[in-house]
Amino acid sequence: MKYYLSKSVIESDFSKEVARRSKENILNCYQCGKCSAGCPVNYRMDYQPSEIMRMLQLGMMEQVLNSNTIWLCISCETCTTRCPRENDPARVMDVLRSIYLEEYRKRKVEQTNFFKRLWTRGLKDALNLGSRWDVRTFNAVFLENIKRHGRSFEPPLIGGFNMGTFYFLRNVLKAPVMIFKRKLHFLPKRIKGVDKIREMLKKIEEMKEKGL
Amino acid sequence: MKYAYYPGCSLESSAKEYDMSIRAVFNHLGIELVEIEDWHCCGATSAHMTDELLSVALPVYNILWAQKNGLDIIAPCAACFSVSKTADWRIKNENDIREKIENLFGDKYTGKVKINHSLEVLVQDYGIEKLKELRKVEFKEMRVTPYYGCLLIRPPEIKNFDDPEDPKMLEELITVMGGKPIRTRYRTVCCGGSTAITTPDIAQKLSYEILNNAKEQGAECIVVTCPLCQSNLDLNQGDIESKYGVTLNLPVLYFSQLLGVSLGLDPGELGLDKNVVEPWELLSRFIDVNVREYR
Numbered sequence A: 001m002k003y004y005l006s007k008s009v010i011e012s013d014f015s016k017e018v019a020r021r022s023k024e025n026i027l028n029c030y031q032c033g034k035c036s037a038g039c040p041v042n043y044r045m046d047y048q049p050s051e052i053m054r055m056l057q058l059g060m061m062e063q064v065l066n067s068n069t070i071w072l073c074i075s076c077e078t079c080t081t082r083c084p085r086e087n088d089p090a091r092v093m094d095v096l097r098s099i100y101l102e103e104y105r106k107r108k109v110e111q112t113n114f115f116k117r118l119w120t121r122g123l124k125d126a127l128n129l130g131s132r133w134d135v136r137t138f139n140a141v142f143l144e145n146i147k148r149h150g151r152s153f154e155p156p157l158i159g160g161f162n163m164g165t166f167y168f169l170r171n172v173l174k175a176p177v178m179i180f181k182r183k184l185h186f187l188p189k190r191i192k193g194v195d196k197i198r199e200m201l202k203k204i205e206e207m208k209e210k211g212l
Numbered sequence B: 001m002k003y004a005y006y007p008g009c010s011l012e013s014s015a016k017e018y019d020m021s022i023r024a025v026f027n028h029l030g031i032e033l034v035e036i037e038d039w040h041c042c043g044a045t046s047a048h049m050t051d052e053l054l055s056v057a058l059p060v061y062n063i064l065w066a067q068k069n070g071l072d073i074i075a076p077c078a079a080c081f082s083v084s085k086t087a088d089w090r091i092k093n094e095n096d097i098r099e100k101i102e103n104l105f106g107d108k109y110t111g112k113v114k115i116n117h118s119l120e121v122l123v124q125d126y127g128i129e130k131l132k133e134l135r136k137v138e139f140k141e142m143r144v145t146p147y148y149g150c151l152l153i154r155p156p157e158i159k160n161f162d163d164p165e166d167p168k169m170l171e172e173l174i175t176v177m178g179g180k181p182i183r184t185r186y187r188t189v190c191c192g193g194s195t196a197i198t199t200p201d202i203a204q205k206l207s208y209e210i211l212n213n214a215k216e217q218g219a220e221c222i223v224v225t226c227p228l229c230q231s232n233l234d235l236n237q238g239d240i241e242s243k244y245g246v247t248l249n250l251p252v253l254y255f256s257q258l259l260g261v262s263l264g265l266d267p268g269e270l271g272l273d274k275n276v277v278e279p280w281e282l283l284s285r286f287i288d289v290n291v292r293e294y295r
Helices: A014-023 A034-038 A049-056 A061-066 A078-082 A088-106 A114-121 A131-149 A154-164 A170-180 A192-209 B016-029 B045-049 B053-057 B060-068 B078-093 B094-107 B120-133 B169-176 B202-218 B227-233 B239-246 B256-262
Strands: B001-005 B031-034 B072-074 B143-147 B221-224 B252-254
Touching: A014 A049, A014 A088, A034 A049, A034 A078, A049 A061, A049 A088, A061 A088, A078 A088, A088 B045, A088 B053, A131 A154, A131 A192, A131 B045, A170 B120, A192 B053, A192 B060, B016 B031, B016 B120, B016 B256, B045 B053, B045 B072, B045 B078, B053 B078, B053 B094, B060 B072, B060 B094, B072 B169, B072 B221, B078 B094, B120 B169, B120 B256, B143 B169, B143 B202, B143 B239, B169 B256, B202 B227, B202 B239, B221 B227, B221 B256, B227 B252, B252 B256
Parallel strands: B001 B031, B001 B072, B143 B221, B221 B252
Antiparallel strands: none
């Protein structure tokens, strides 16, 4: 694909911001491709990990934040182990996900045109119901679960995830085996110190607002 | 030897057999495990995918408990082990994160607590030779594939756990138990992890490759160290068989379960009735097992 980059994109602060937050030397990457070759999910990504690093070097924020690569990364750290420049692409993906969530909250993510998305990625991704939505919903439900009980409690986790992704009967055939083998509990076990955790989460939010 | 025990959320529910087998084996070997009082979830994948500070701050309360009691931690779950070890490393090596943690928790974090995985405690700290002396059942000619997964061995600077591309700890354990380790090239490739829930086709494809390769090389069972890997390879085996049209029938056991059988412990105590692909056909070659008791 051809990209026409304007001067403002190349000179933008995006790559410096990502380098600062991830503490990785992104400009160091010389595109050897070992990260892309070793990545187990590379067959599903629209941009390979080494392409994402190159785009970061060029400041291409729109393409990087709208890719599905950052949501498909499973943090297996194969890329980190093999990078000859001792960079950590998995950590860069983590930072990009955080940046996406913050920008999304402020409604500042510039999305590519709906029809272009429809053409290149199909209806499900165009309506933003692709892997990005699934992964974000799962993470949000998981963290909410911890906030409520202190430990992860399976039925509302799976139930909440199924509702949030509109696929209500997902994995429902696995439940009988788990119940039969007594591996699924239906009574929540709230820990005593759950207030401690809620307080800590609130404090982290406040620190982020202040920009620390 | 006494350690603080951090089971993690999976070992209480979907990986109950791992918890049962670890407690049974460590009890038999005389290593005391003190469960961390009122421990909470480490955040696993979701915390570090959302926010870095959250993923570093969540394990700290559990580590502080162990620090207060002067004990090192054993975390059998590979995700809890990974998250806690990464948090510990980042607090020690990155100044801005240490400042933020001090802001949240005060000046208490000393970093003296060592976070172990149960496998390294058994093989290195307890000693593999001592395990050989205590062996009661020898698995002669049982072909076992070790499967390490990702979080235990990578990234090497943080985990310090054997070689990241060519690990040997599980093979040593299998040899000591008398079996024959079948080393496949998929033994360090990711099984898909939490994509089993979010994007199941990825987990199925990756797990299929691991299982198929093991079967082609003649393995009779797979030994794992992580509850999520076990769930992906075991619970999904039926789906993988029908999707790709293969017959696998490979029992997926935790290393502590196999070790427990080798030390002569009762299969019910080790939770062997809770594995989805039943291991009775395989184990009845080496021990007397009344299968009806467990069905």
